[in-house]
Amino acid sequence: MNNSITDIPGIAVGHWTNLEAITGCTAILCPTGSLGGVSVRGASPGTRETDVLSPSNRVDEIHAIMLSGGSAYGLAAADGAMRYLEGQGIGVKVGSSVVPIVPSAILFDLGIGEREVRPDSESGYHACEFASSDPVEQGTVGAGTGATVGKTQGPQRSVKGGLGSASIDLGEGLLVGALVIVNAIGSVHDPGNGSLIAGPRINKSMSSSIDDLISGNSFKLPDINGNTTIGVVATNAKLTKAQATMMAASSHDGLALAIRPSHLIGDGDTMFSISTGEQGGIDGYGDMNRIIAGAIQTVSLAIVNAINFAETIGGIPSVKDL
Numbered sequence: 001m002n003n004s005i006t007d008i009p010g011i012a013v014g015h016w017t018n019l020e021a022i023t024g025c026t027a028i029l030c031p032t033g034s035l036g037g038v039s040v041r042g043a044s045p046g047t048r049e050t051d052v053l054s055p056s057n058r059v060d061e062i063h064a065i066m067l068s069g070g071s072a073y074g075l076a077a078a079d080g081a082m083r084y085l086e087g088q089g090i091g092v093k094v095g096s097s098v099v100p101i102v103p104s105a106i107l108f109d110l111g112i113g114e115r116e117v118r119p120d121s122e123s124g125y126h127a128c129e130f131a132s133s134d135p136v137e138q139g140t141v142g143a144g145t146g147a148t149v150g151k152t153q154g155p156q157r158s159v160k161g162g163l164g165s166a167s168i169d170l171g172e173g174l175l176v177g178a179l180v181i182v183n184a185i186g187s188v189h190d191p192g193n194g195s196l197i198a199g200p201r202i203n204k205s206m207s208s209s210i211d212d213l214i215s216g217n218s219f220k221l222p223d224i225n226g227n228t229t230i231g232v233v234a235t236n237a238k239l240t241k242a243q244a245t246m247m248a249a250s251s252h253d254g255l256a257l258a259i260r261p262s263h264l265i266g267d268g269d270t271m272f273s274i275s276t277g278e279q280g281g282i283d284g285y286g287d288m289n290r291i292i293a294g295a296i297q298t299v300s301l302a303i304v305n306a307i308n309f310a311e312t313i314g315g316i317p318s319v320k321d322l
Contacts, residue, residue, distance in 0.1 A: 004165035005177035014131030015142030022113025025068035026142035036062035037244030042269035070118030080124025109146025139309030147183035153200035164306030176294030180231035191300035228268035254299025
């Protein structure tokens with residue numbers, strides 16, 4: 001195993017990265033027969049094609065997920081993914097045509113680079129072209145290129161966020177993997193012991209965002225409204241849409257373990273889920289609980305990896321350079 005979401009057979013990940021404009025997008029391609037779920041918990045989300053994932057709606061297929069910088073403009077990257085998949089003949093069959101299902105979510109990164117340059121349809125197409133099942137490139141790449149964390153002292157005192165991934169083998173053939181773009185108001189903490197990993201910079205040290213907010217020693221909105229953590233959890237288990245939705249919802253516990261606080265007014269935290277179905281049906285509540293636990297753990301570990309792999313860019317230092 002390579003400790004990334006591509007440990008799930010059939011999952012492929014590709015990035016389009018613009019280091020000059022400090023933005024990018026990331027495509028997660030799904031194998032045939034996959035279905036998905038979604039859970040939106042932040043108060044400032046930017047999403048596309050999320051309603052189709054509801055268990056009450058008809059379409060059960062999912063073909064890719066697009067995660068993008070560029071704020072709402074970045075939703076255009078999903079157009080490129082649709083065009084790429086259509087060219088491969090992948091999508092819901094509608095007569096002689098196919099309609100690819102590509103749910104998408106964006107984050108706000110317009111404050112760090114060239115705000116006039118955003119991921120577009122061509123960017124999304126190229127991200128799909130670059131997709132592979134190799135270990136996922138992490139850090140300042142793809143949708144994580146312009147991500148930052150720890151903004152309760154203002155964006156100028158933030159630390160570099162990024163893209164992280166992790167996976168776990170639950171035994172008996174069950175696998176769970178996660179990919180997360182970390183761009184939070186909150187600070188990042190070790191999910192095990194709670195120690196601070198990345199937070200607002202004050203002189204030569206860092207502070208905890210949750211302490212800043214509780215004490216009132218923080219910027220007020222709209223000064224800290226450019227944020228959002230987005231991601232995907234995937235399993236090879238065969239889930240129903242309702243179970244996939246539950247996995248997506250539970251994965252937010254991984255955010256809460258590692259990002260403190262998460263789900264704030266200026267965050268648009270959104271988590272997708274993918275069930276490839278390769279492993280067959282799960283065995284009652286026991287297996288489902290294990291999958292939920294795996295989703296929570298891999299999300300929290302992916303968040304830590306995003307910070308540890310990040311590189312300094314645009315005047316925002318990585319933790320490696322502090």
